[in-house]
Amino acid sequence: MNHKEILPRLKKIEGQVKGIMKMIDEEKYCIDIINQISAVKGALHKAEMIILKNHINGCITNAIKEKDAEEKIEELMKTIDKFSK
Amino acid sequence: MNHKEILPRLKKIEGQVKGIMKMIDEEKYCIDIINQISAVKGALHKAEMIILKNHINGCITNAIKEKDAEEKIEELMKTIDKFSK
Amino acid sequence: MNHKEILPRLKKIEGQVKGIMKMIDEEKYCIDIINQISAVKGALHKAEMIILKNHINGCITNAIKEKDAEEKIEELMKTIDKFSK
Amino acid sequence: MNHKEILPRLKKIEGQVKGIMKMIDEEKYCIDIINQISAVKGALHKAEMIILKNHINGCITNAIKEKDAEEKIEELMKTIDKFSK
Numbered sequence: 393m394n395h396k397e398i399l400p401r402l403k404k405i406e407g408q409v410k411g412i413m414k415m416i417d418e419e420k421y422c423i424d425i426i427n428q429i430s431a432v433k434g435a436l437h438k439a440e441m442i443i444l445k446n447h448i449n450g451c452i453t454n455a456i457k458e459k460d461a462e463e464k465i466e467e468l469m470k471t472i473d474k475f476s477k
Numbered sequence: 478m479n480h481k482e483i484l485p486r487l488k489k490i491e492g493q494v495k496g497i498m499k500m501i502d503e504e505k506y507c508i509d510i511i512n513q514i515s516a517v518k519g520a521l522h523k524a525e526m527i528i529l530k531n532h533i534n535g536c537i538t539n540a541i542k543e544k545d546a547e548e549k550i551e552e553l554m555k556t557i558d559k560f561s562k
Numbered sequence: 563m564n565h566k567e568i569l570p571r572l573k574k575i576e577g578q579v580k581g582i583m584k585m586i587d588e589e590k591y592c593i594d595i596i597n598q599i600s601a602v603k604g605a606l607h608k609a610e611m612i613i614l615k616n617h618i619n620g621c622i623t624n625a626i627k628e629k630d631a632e633e634k635i636e637e638l639m640k641t642i643d644k645f646s647k
Numbered sequence: 648m649n650h651k652e653i654l655p656r657l658k659k660i661e662g663q664v665k666g667i668m669k670m671i672d673e674e675k676y677c678i679d680i681i682n683q684i685s686a687v688k689g690a691l692h693k694a695e696m697i698i699l700k701n702h703i704n705g706c707i708t709n710a711i712k713e714k715d716a717e718e719k720i721e722e723l724m725k726t727i728d729k730f731s732k
Binding site: 564565566568569572573575576579580582583586587589592593595596597599600602603606607609610613614616617620621637638641644645 | 649650651653654657658660661664665667668671672674677678680681682684685687688691692694695698699701702705706722723726729730
Binding site for chain 1: 479480481483484487488490491494495497498501502504507508510511512514515517518521522524525528529531532535536552553556559560
């Protein structure tokens, strides 16, 4: 499977993280920094959702077709649980 | 206020984001990529909490002492609400 | 599909919500009330994860086997996205 | 401090939890049940935010005025951290 479609998103996220370091260096207002960090978390969440969808359309779908999905679904649930709480 | 204490955290987060791009480039397993993205979100959350604490100890505390905190507390609540849902 | 296994969890959650109303009535300490509300949110999250797993093992698996999963996976992603941010 | 303003919200949440049990009993569609559970989590989050604001306007403000806020702010941060991740 190939997730290269999300590379530009991650490149942008890297730039946002650098931007936050600059905001701190320039002693910007705390609330503005926190809101910027929240924005980056939101962008990472979107990247996560794209990979998750690819995973369900790829690995999970194949495992179900091959009637060997139990372990994969267990792993999927743990991952969703981890990123959603 | 000065949040320079969190610069090394953000430097590390920048490295983690680069690492995720490398994982995608090398077509690593989706679930491992998602877990790594979740780890970065967790690290950003910690940075957020540190700045929030500085903000409460600094701006909010001063505003309360000067009996002019209503607007600041309103802004604080919006920020907490945004990053916690 | 049948989710009756989670009825006892929801019964317990109902009791916890009643308990929170009692805490408020008795003017308990705010932080204790908030922590109790967080506990209920955590319990609801667990219930959600159980139903989600049933859904993937049932509806999603069937749709994939019948090669008609696109719409179901779209719906699944929206649901995960909604409860995880 | 008095949070009785949120009692009607909690009463409504109790009704929603009962409604979810009914949905399960009537074997409603999984995704509809999950969305309803997410709605209850959202309603609990709003209740949490109201109590948190009261707490900051009450206990935290008093502690800051009496120059004895360190422990209270530590406790506040733990609570925000717990409900926001």
